Amino acid sequence: MINIAVLGCGHWGGNYLRLGSAAEGVRLVACADASQERVAAVRRMYPEVEASTSASDILARDDIQAVVIATPTETHYLLARQALESGKDVLCEKPLTASVGEAAELVRISQDRNRILMTGHIFLFNPGIRKVRDCITAGECGKPCYLHSVRTNLGPFRRDVNVVWDLAPHDISIFSYLLGAQPFRVWAKGESFLQPGIEDVAFITLAYPDKVLGHMHVSWLEPRKVRQITVIGDKKMVGWDDLDPVGPVRVYDKSVGRDRFYDNFGEFCLLAREGDITIPRVTLGEPLKAEFAHFLDCVTTRKAPVTDGANGLQVVKVLAAIQRSMQQDGLPQEVDA
Ligand SMILES: NC(=O)c1ccc[n+]([C@@H]2O[C@H](COP(=O)([O-])OP(=O)(O)OC[C@H]3O[C@@H](n4cnc5c(N)ncnc54)[C@H](O)[C@@H]3O)[C@@H](O)[C@H]2O)c1
Known part of the structure; x- marks a missing residue:
């Protein structure tokens, strides 16, 4: 049985309280939130969980093996550092740090102390995104040419980070997962x-x-509210729409070929090939539940999480390059190697 605590019991932390109090093999023993009001609300909902306004008190406890950090981004570093240094495994929400x-x-620190450090890049646990990756790795799409994503809504507005640090971690982690590669340069306005x-809007090229x-x-x-990604391959194209009630993935058997009958290069024609559009079966499940189960598995087996600290660091490097580009009016910026 793993004893865990949740730090930050706001909008997103509430989901971890729900999962932590119901999952097998885990006991949610404590939680902390800086707001007295949130602590009171948690005490009413989970009377068996010790709720406190002090994260430090919880991190000092020896009977807690793992913590989930779901506080605002600017607090992630200090809380995660304190948790790792006190010997705890950590699941930290995205972005890993500021x-x-x-x-x-x-x-x-996680490597020195042999602790699990996982970042909450939830979309790597999304069945639709996994299906898109299957299409790419199976060679169905051919060679990827480009990917684009739209992640928009009216709010929710944050004050601690801009829209890039709030929303782009999702698409950066998804693109790297789909391509099995990291971006080396970015441009952003x-x-x-x-x-x-x-910034409340950004257009980013990678x-x-x-x-x-x-x-x-x-x-x-x-x-x-839009949550969409399109992958353009040279054989097929794939669309993902997280909000599509019929199914999140569409495979478009569309591509462009060259007319075989031409005498010289200047005469060839580009031929659009339009085949079927298929909706592959995707068994839907709660991504956060899968992410949380993966963390518990890593805590038990000591294997590195799919979204480990290095993965979280890589996303922060891309975010930092995007931030630099925005500050320099869209000039290209190299991503730290
Ligand atoms: N993976 C996702 O899809 C997803 C979705 C939403 C939020 N998030 C992430 O979750 C984190 C929290 O976001 P949220 O929407 O729940 O914000 P929120 O403002 O609703 O909740 C944050 C809570 O943390 C508390 N808090 C602040 N400083 C604290 C501290 N030092 N110790 C203990 N508690 C503290 C606040 O009182 C608040 O209740 C952010 O990192 C955000 O990026 C992830």
Whole structure:
């Protein structure tokens, strides 16, 4: 039985309280939230869980083996460091930290102390995204040419981070997972229309090895909630729509060929080939439940999580490069190797 604690019992932390109090092989013994109001609400819902306003008190306890951190981004580094240094395994929400240096430091501490450090890149546990990856790795799409994503809604607005640090970690982690590669250069334009100095919309372009391009549109200032990704391969194209009630994945048997009957290069025609659109069966399940189960499995077996600290650090490096590009009016920025 693993004793765990949840730090941060707000909107997202509430999901971990629900999962932690119901999962097998785990006992949710404590939680902390800086807000007295949240602590009181948790005490009413989970009277058997010790709720406190002090995360430090909980991290000092020897009977807790693992903690989940679901507090605002700026607090992740100190809480995770304290947890790792007190010998606990850590599942930290995305983005892992607010800077590259902090994330690298957490990775180092977790390695030195032989602790599990996992980042909550939830979409790697999303059955639809896994199906898209299967299509790519099985060669069904051919060579990926480019990927693009749209992740927009009207809010929810944050004050601690801008829309890039809030939403783009999802698409950065998904693109790297789908391609099995990291971007080496980014260009980004962002703007703040709602809160001075906090970008609420951004358009991001990313360059990956092998001439693969990525593009992301993230926004808190849009009329529609959209969660979509399109992968353009040279054999087929795949669309993912997390909100599609029929099924999240569509495989488009569409590509462009060259007319075989031409005399010289200047005469060839590009031929659009339009085949069937299929909706592969995707067995849906709660991604956060799968992510949490993976963390517990890693705590038990001591294997490295799919979304380990190094994975979280890589995403923070891309976020930092995007931030630099936005600050320099879209100039290209190399991602730290
Ligand atoms: N994976 C996802 O899809 C997803 C979705 C939403 C949020 N998140 C992540 O979860 C984290 C929390 O987001 P949220 O939407 O729940 O925010 P929130 O503001 O609703 O909740 C954060 C809670 O942390 C508490 N808190 C702040 N500092 C604290 C500290 N030092 N110790 C203990 N508690 C503290 C606050 O009082 C608040 O109740 C963020 O990192 C966010 O990026 C992830």
